[in-house]
Amino acid sequence: MTNIFDKCKRTHYSDQVNPEMAGETIKVTGWVHEIRDLGGIVFVLIRDKNGLIQLTAPSKKISEELMADVRAARKETIITVTATVQESNKAPNGVELIPSNIDVINVSQLPLPLDTTEKVDAEMDTRLDSRFMDLRKHDVNAIFKIKSQILHTTRNYFYDKDFTEITTPKLVASATEGGTELFPITYFEKEAFLGQSPQLYKQMMMATGLDNVFEIGQIFRAEEHDTLRHLNEAISIDAEMSFNSHEDVMNLLEDLIKNVLKDVEDKCTVQLEDLGHELDIPTGAFPKVTYEEVIDIVNSHDAEMEYGEDLNRAAEKVLGETMGSYYFITDWPTKIKPFYVMPKEDDPEKSTAFDLMYRDLELSSGSQRIHDYDLLYKQLEAKDLNPASFEKYLQAFKYGMPPHSGWGMGADRLTMVITGAKNIRETVLFPRDRRRLTP
Ligand code: AMO
Numbered sequence: 090m091t092n093i094f095d096k097c098k099r100t101h102y103s104d105q106v107n108p109e110m111a112g113e114t115i116k117v118t119g120w121v122h123e124i125r126d127l128g129g130i131v132f133v134l135i136r137d138k139n140g141l142i143q144l145t146a147p148s149k150k151i152s153e154e155l156m157a158d159v160r161a162a163r164k165e166t167i168i169t170v171t172a173t174v175q176e177s178n179k180a181p182n183g184v185e186l187i188p189s190n191i192d193v194i195n196v197s198q199l200p201l202p203l204d205t206t207e208k209v210d211a212e213m214d215t216r217l218d219s220r221f222m223d224l225r226k227h228d229v230n231a232i233f234k235i236k237s238q239i240l241h242t243t244r245n246y247f248y249d250k251d252f253t254e255i256t257t258p259k260l261v262a263s264a265t266e267g268g269t270e271l272f273p274i275t276y277f278e279k280e281a282f283l284g285q286s287p288q289l290y291k292q293m294m295m296a297t298g299l300d301n302v303f304e305i306g307q308i309f310r311a312e313e314h315d316t317l318r319h320l321n322e323a324i325s326i327d328a329e330m331s332f333n334s335h336e337d338v339m340n341l342l343e344d345l346i347k348n349v350l351k352d353v354e355d356k357c358t359v360q361l362e363d364l365g366h367e368l369d370i371p372t373g374a375f376p377k378v379t380y381e382e383v384i385d386i387v388n389s390h391d392a393e394m395e396y397g398e399d400l401n402r403a404a405e406k407v408l409g410e411t412m413g414s415y416y417f418i419t420d421w422p423t424k425i426k427p428f429y430v431m432p433k434e435d436d437p438e439k440s441t442a443f444d445l446m447y448r449d450l451e452l453s454s455g456s457q458r459i460h461d462y463d464l465l466y467k468q469l470e471a472k473d474l475n476p477a478s479f480e481k482y483l484q485a486f487k488y489g490m491p492p493h494s495g496w497g498m499g500a501d502r503l504t505m506v507i508t509g510a511k512n513i514r515e516t517v518l519f520p521r522d523r524r525r526l527t528p
Pocket of ligand 1: 287318498502
């Protein structure tokens with residue numbers, strides 16, 4: 090008996106077959122995407138990783154037995170076809186395949202949970218319930234190919250800049266960004282939490298002499314609200330640099346995004362086409378606007394905001410319309426930023442904290458950090474946090490902690506911007522939100 094892997098070994102992917110190959114015998118393997126039986130002729134579209142290819146079976150040219158095999162092809166069944174390439178100006182890539190053999194590799198059950206031919210727009214929940222099938226649609230899997238490119242470029246970028254990649258624990262003992270957004274878990278006889286940010290660990294790495302570190306990893310936020318921008322589990326790209334100011338790391342962030350956009354533009358043309366999305370590539374430096382300017386902008390439009398408040402949704406919308414694509418918000422009040430944020434030397438009410446926005450969406454937050462032990466201790470107390478819970482973190486600040494800065498950027502949100510997705514759930518394979526814990 091032929092080994093099943095020998096049986097389904099293809100000679101070509103769909104996109105590798107072209108009219109110049111007319112007359113050649115090839116083998117393709119894929120899912121039955123669509124069948125059109127016109128009586129004397131049957132068309133079967135076969136889908137693989139890279140696209141669609143058409144099988145054409147005219148009853149005049151093909152044995153009855155093979156014709157029966159073609160007719161038996163069910164939607165989403167995996168088949169391997171040995172066939173002769175023929176030019177066709179009506180089929181994808183200008184070719185059709187005239188079959189000489191069909192092997193059924195695995196039969197799909199019917200009815201299907203989703204229509205992979207994209208003619209029926211399914212609800213998000215239905216799609217997520219059968220995500221494996223949802224990703225058979227090219228415009229859906231395009232998002233994940235682009236996300237993969239975003240992460241690939243990001244890693245390469247950091248390696249090229251001599252950063253060390255780190256991985257830090259996601260089972261943690263204390264909050265980093267303030268105490269309300271934590272998922273408590275039972276950790277043997279102790280209480281623990283799912284990490285909401287690698288913040289404390291990446292800062293401790295500054296005390297090791299590694300200088301520049303990055304991490305790409307899960308963050309967990311017990312956000313109650315159900316929005317198109319928040320999930321309870323997200324991917325954060327975190328960077329931290331010793332001996333560099335908040336302005337230095339803002340430049341790093343801007344440069345990284347420009348590199349990511351360039352790579353996506355160069356390497357993901359097919360995916361962007363599948364999505365019908367045009368990349369928004371900024372020319373020149375990202376504009377900067379101070380928090381105080383933001384308040385003026387917001388209040389001079391149809392929204393309200395007071396000094397000391399975070400941006401509300403209406404404020405974000407106004408800003409998005411006023412500022413356009415990528416821009417930084419700087420000089421945030423120290424009072425509303427986390428304890429580790431370095432206040433401005435000349436005006437400690439204001440801080441070195443910045444946010445990077447894309448229109449009305451926050452992509453990243455960062456700052457210079459406090460490296461002085463006494464000041465850090467004082468800030469913990471000022472934020473009503475218990476320094477004793479931060480003892481092991483604080484220790485790293487006692488024995489030569491370099492001045493340092495960094496940021497964290499939501500990889501899923503960046504993917505939203507780059508793919509044009511309106512709902513963050515589109516950019517996450519198996520999103521975790523208030524209502525969804527499976528699959
Ligand atoms: P912050 O809390 O602003 O900062 O998070 C950084 C970035 O992570 C993304 N993000 C999220 N994405 C989806 N769903 C969520 N619930 C969610 N929460 C956050 C956003 C956000 O801008 N320690 C700091 C970073 C630093 O200063 O280095 C931090 O965690 O894109």
